[in-house]
Amino acid sequence: MKKAHILSTFLLFVFASIYFSACNDDKGKEVPDAPYITTPFFLNIPEALLNADNPLTVEGIALGKRLYYDTLLDGVSGRACVQCHVQKEGFSTYASNSLPHINLAWSSAFLWNGQVEGKMEDIMLFEVKDFFEADMAKLNANATYKDLFKKAFNADKITYENTSFALAQFVRTLISADSKYDKFLLRKVSLTPSEINGMDLYYSEEGDCFHCHGTPLLTDGDFHNNGLDENPEEGRMAVTSNPQDRGRFKSPTLRNIALTAPYMHDGRFKTLEEVIDFYSEGLKYSTTIDPLMKQTHAGGVQLTTQEKADLLAFLHCFTDSTFLNNPAYASPF
Amino acid sequence: MKQLKLFFLTLLAGSVFFQSCKDEVQEPNPNSQLNVLFNHQVNNMLLDFDTTQYTNVLNQKFEVSTLRYFVSAIYLRKANGDSVLVKDIHYVDARDNIGMDIVKEVAAEQYVGLSLVFGIPARLNQTGMFTMKPESNMEWPVPMGGGYHYMKFEGKFAKTDSSIQNFQMHTGPLMAKDNSLYFTFDTPIDLKNDATITINEHLDKWMTSPNDLSLKDITKIMGNAEVQQKLMDNGHDVITLTQ
Numbered sequence: 001m002k003k004a005h006i007l008s009t010f011l012l013f014v015f016a017s018i019y020f021s022a023c024n025d026d027k028g029k030e031v032p033d034a035p036y037i038t039t040p041f042f043l044n045i046p047e048a049l050l051n052a053d054n055p056l057t058v059e060g061i062a063l064g065k066r067l068y069y070d071t072l073l074d075g076v077s078g079r080a081c082v083q084c085h086v087q088k089e090g091f092s093t094y095a096s097n098s099l100p101h102i103n104l105a106w107s108s109a110f111l112w113n114g115q116v117e118g119k120m121e122d123i124m125l126f127e128v129k130d131f132f133e134a135d136m137a138k139l140n141a142n143a144t145y146k147d148l149f150k151k152a153f154n155a156d157k158i159t160y161e162n163t164s165f166a167l168a169q170f171v172r173t174l175i176s177a178d179s180k181y182d183k184f185l186l187r188k189v190s191l192t193p194s195e196i197n198g199m200d201l202y203y204s205e206e207g208d209c210f211h212c213h214g215t216p217l218l219t220d221g222d223f224h225n226n227g228l229d230e231n232p233e234e235g236r237m238a239v240t241s242n243p244q245d246r247g248r249f250k251s252p253t254l255r256n257i258a259l260t261a262p263y264m265h266d267g268r269f270k271t272l273e274e275v276i277d278f279y280s281e282g283l284k285y286s287t288t289i290d291p292l293m294k295q296t297h298a299g300g301v302q303l304t305t306q307e308k309a310d311l312l313a314f315l316h317c318f319t320d321s322t323f324l325n326n327p328a329y330a331s332p333f
Numbered sequence: 334m335k336q337l338k339l340f341f342l343t344l345l346a347g348s349v350f351f352q353s354c355k356d357e358v359q360e361p362n363p364n365s366q367l368n369v370l371f372n373h374q375v376n377n378m379l380l381d382f383d384t385t386q387y388t389n390v391l392n393q394k395f396e397v398s399t400l401r402y403f404v405s406a407i408y409l410r411k412a413n414g415d416s417v418l419v420k421d422i423h424y425v426d427a428r429d430n431i432g433m434d435i436v437k438e439v440a441a442e443q444y445v446g447l448s449l450v451f452g453i454p455a456r457l458n459q460t461g462m463f464t465m466k467p468e469s470n471m472e473w474p475v476p477m478g479g480g481y482h483y484m485k486f487e488g489k490f491a492k493t494d495s496s497i498q499n500f501q502m503h504t505g506p507l508m509a510k511d512n513s514l515y516f517t518f519d520t521p522i523d524l525k526n527d528a529t530i531t532i533n534e535h536l537d538k539w540m541t542s543p544n545d546l547s548l549k550d551i552t553k554i555m556g557n558a559e560v561q562q563k564l565m566d567n568g569h570d571v572i573t574l575t576q
Contacts, residue, residue: 047464106465203474205501205553210474220470244383291398291487291499294553 036154045175048105051119054165056172059152062332063145064170067163069331072142073128075135081127081167087329090256091174097267102255102323103217105172112249112265114223115239120172124164134163174329176255177216178322181314185215191317198314201307207279208301209311211292212251218318223248224290227283227300228264235265246288256324258316272315276308365441367522368529369407369419370434373400373427375536382428390541393548395490395500397536400427401471402484404532405453405513407435409444409522417444422453424468431467444522447530451572452483452513458506477556478508486536490548500551502539504564507556512565518574533573539564 038057043050050056067073068081084096091101099112110116110123128134139145139158149155153162181199183189191199201207212220223236225247232247239245249265263269269278281299283289294301303311323329373380375387375397386394407419417439425432452458458480463469471481486502506512522530540546544563554560 049465200476203476205555208553210472214470214472215475216464217469221466222470285497289499291489291501293499294501297492297496297498 060169064166075133090259092260120168124167176320176323179320181317194313197310218254364438365524366527370531397488399487455511473505
């Protein structure tokens with residue numbers, strides 16, 4: 001009898017305790033020792049690829065900017081993001097020919113062949129861990145960073161993950177949207193006749209730039225074989241193993257294009273004039289060439305000298321001096 | 334007596350536990366699930382990208398590399414004349430298998446047909462309404478009237494001298510003219526239970542009837558009102574519906 005009593009009491013306890021916890025989704029959540037307060041930061045932009053797990057905060061962005069400019073991030077040879085991504089050069093550099101850090105808040109595939117796909121946190125994790133081989137012990141030994149990570153993420157330990165989260169926050173804020181062309185669209189400025197002619201070429205199939213470099217990002221974020229070579233490099237194929245992706249590389253944004261020389265994935269063109277000449281009469285056929293490439297059989301779109309000059313004038317309208325001089329993006333050191 | 338009470342209490346607790354996370358008792362569902370599939374064919378063969386060579390009515394051999402398009406204003410029609418919206422604007426990328434089906438809960442009843450628009454009607458087709466790819470990449474440039482392409486159908490073909498040339502069949506609202514195509518199918522669709530219908534696009538039909546179009550002329554056509562009109566005329570039988 002006593003045994004039955006004990007069993008019933010035990011079962012009652014078990015059922016009751018399971019009942020009160022069974023529908024609770026918060027299992028395992030830890031209550032922080034003390035609440036930490038961050039300041040939300042709102043990007044005043046159309047929908048972008050944000051990350052609910054990494055909301056933008058003033059503290060997170062400031063930390064990301066500091067890391068971006070700090071050689072402490074590199075665990076091997078003292079490099080920093082800024083060495084390949086200089087603000088005055090559209091967050092690219094001539095020497096590195098790296099894709100510019102402009103408007104990446106809308107991007108989901110990174111690097112020339114898209115070898116990193118996903119969120120900004122994913123590419124930043126790749127940079128921190130694989131490119132920089134960041135020494136977390138060094139960062140954790142730095143009192144300033146310990147304090148900043150605590151403020152930004154309530155983190156006692158600096159990890160690859162929260163470092164990439166901070167960098168992702170900062171890079172998401174690098175938004176170029178105030179070029180002469182943007183102002184023209186808002187009817188704040190006029191374009192010259194030559195720039196207008198260039199715009200007409202850009203946005204018609206006579207020049208046909210817009211299919212891969214359309215408004216507003218001036219990139220479709222996609223991968224194309226634009227006819228550089230008869231025997232193209234692997235390109236996107238290195239990621240997908242699909243032979244149809246041979247020679248396909250990511251379309252870069254043309255925002256601030258006048259400042260982001262050299263051009264193409266291998267930097268083979270030193271000037272915009274060379275690029276225009278290539279699309280006009282330098283295309284080479286290969287089996288995976290993008291069907292958007294017009295008149296491949298004739299070498300390209302066959303622009304006249306005047307048309308080339310007009311197109312060049314229009315491309316310079318994508319230079320955004322507000323972006324290039326924005327103190328919010330400048331070095332904190 | 335005390336043990337009995339305790340045992341009863343235990344049973345009660347047990348039954349509450351096992352019920353606690355269950356959903357409410359289900360009422361019979363007044364809705365059915367409509368599955369709309371998208372299918373693409375050339376000469377009645379399933380579309381295959383990059384490898385299969387097709388032949389058009391002018392005996393030109395071609396391959397397909399891209400097929401992206403919008404279908405919009407998809408409505409089920411009832412016998413009393415009412416309509417039920419299935420989807421307002423739907424994007425399909427056949428190569429990347431994007432948007433290859435629509436799943437929609439609708440009232441479980443008999444419908445008398447379906448209507449849709451190939452492309453986007455002018456009243457809906459506004460520049461800037463898509464800010465994210467892939468839809469945003471269908472932009473139709475503002476200097477050409479703005480809005481978005483209806484279709485990008487691209488590939489390559491062999492010219493008579495055996496050289497290879499690209500074609501780009503891009504249709505859209507040239508200078509804001511509504512070139513979208515309206516289809517109405519008077520096909521009974523029984524949705525008293527879940528059902529599947531298939532929207533078929535017959536790509537070969539863009540190139541014939543009434544206008545036999547050479548692929549040589551299907552390049553740089555976005556600004557060509559005459560070719561856009563011919564494609565619109567040819568498009569009358571491009572879409573079929575099967576169950």
